[in-house]
Amino acid sequence: MEQTNRVALIVGVTGMVGVAFTEALKKPTALGGPWTVYGVSRRPLPTWFPSSLLDKHIMLDTLNQQQTHEIMAPLSSQITHVFWVALQVNESEQVNISLNSTMLSNVLNALTSSPNSKLSHVTLQTGTKQYLGPIFDPSLSAQLVPRDAPFIEDYPRLSFPNFYYALEDILTSYSKSLTYSIHRSSSIIGASTRSYFNTLLTLCVYALVCKHQNYPFRYPGNNYSWEHFWDMSDARVLVEQQIWASVTDKAKNEAFNCTNGDVFTWKMIWKVLCDTFGVEFVPFDEKEKFDFVDFMKDKGEVWDGIVEENGLYKTKMEEITCFDALGQVLKLEIQHVCSMNKSREFGFHGYANTLKSIPEWVQKLREMKILS
Structure with a gap:
């Protein structure tokens, strides 16, 4: 991609990965940079958030189609990349499909509505429910038979409703006009008070x-x-992989597991x-x-x-x-491990030492005055 004036829209900017995105994209060494960074959240920014690193903060309920269109459509001639780390959670997987699909569709429809749309790539963060199924839906969880570990990206989908599948299908429906990449995390470790599964x-x-x-x-x-x-995903590794995929031609229209690479x-x-x-x-x-x-x-x-x-x-x-x-x-009777082979074969070598990164993130949470 020749374009150097990249404008990122982080949807879900106050979550663990959103915060890590804000910091990573503004580093002088950021791949594909320099980046202009816009962030979307439903609520005002908390005092611990590094707001000086955002070029624009947009308060927006992406479930509201009209509001999303009014705010996003005028930005369609600026935004080149969407980093989707937003999440709505309900115990019913059918409700999850409805809520999360509505949010993603509203944003993508608004950003592609203009003939001057600059949007070229969308990264979508999902997770290992891809291989486990809807484990938090009480009406379905007892029926699930997870895929064998280590989880591999080209495993066929499970025959259960899953909002990850729905979001992937929405992205592939835009494949004529933009590229995408899918990033499947394990349990995420990072620093925020605004992440649902923390x-x-x-x-x-x-x-x-x-x-x-x-x-x-x-x-x-x-x-x-x-x-x-087991394995985990450091928010910094997740962000590094998503930025890499967004500016690397070989990684376009692919799904990648993203964990720290250790167990x-x-x-x-x-x-x-x-x-x-x-x-x-x-x-x-x-x-x-x-x-x-x-x-x-x-x-x-x-x-x-x-x-x-x-x-x-x-x-x-x-x-x-x-x-x-x-x-x-923590009561699952499976080895919760993802294969990182595909990611490495495509050229991404980011990693973290999980046992070292946990105290680092606790220290960060203390510096943010979230923990004592």
Whole structure:
């Protein structure tokens, strides 16, 4: 692509990956740069957000077709790349399909409506539900048979509704006028109070509550996940892969897994979290029944006290954690590992050391005054 005046639109800019995008695109070394960076979010920017790195912030409910068209259509002659990291979550997968498809369609329709549209590439971030199915839909989850690990991009789709499939189909319908790339993450680690599935922040809040109240920091999963291999996706690696794909011809119209490229057991993660928060390591004992969701459900006031005592950015525990979803995921009896071979074969070699990146992100959350 000859064009050097690239204008990025990050949809979902205040989430973990949105924040990482904002920082990565404004680096002098950013691939394809220099970039002009616009960010979309439903709410005003939080005080911890690096707003000086955004050329324009757009507050917009992308579910609202009229509002999206009025705000986005005039920008269609400027925006060259869309980085889609937005998410709406409902326990019904059919509702997820409706909400997320509406958001993506509204934005793409507005940005391609003008004959002067400059939009050339869209990256879509999805995840391993591609291979697991709708694990959070109570009407479907018991029927699911996940693909074998390590998960490979060209596995056929599962025969269950999945909003990831719907979004991929929307993108391919635009393939005559623009290119796209699909990026399937594992559990994401990054720094934000505005991400729906925030594994790291959920575990950090849990650790701080246990430390504050002198409770044992017990593992909320099962013995299988404690002992077997898993992977994660550092937000910085996800962003690096998406920027790479957006300016690399070979990567156009392809789907890529995106993880850190290493594996771990949750036993290893638990030791890192104990060291990071100064809590005692408690070996997992399957005989001890522990209901994670029930244990945390009345701890909102404890969290309020921690926030107040330490002068932290004001958050409500219920809004920044996902105890129920995390508890379900950690009880899966599968090795949750993605193959990164395709990504490497196409020329992307980004990686992160998961056990090192967790304390780095906790430190970042402390600097942002989200954690103590």
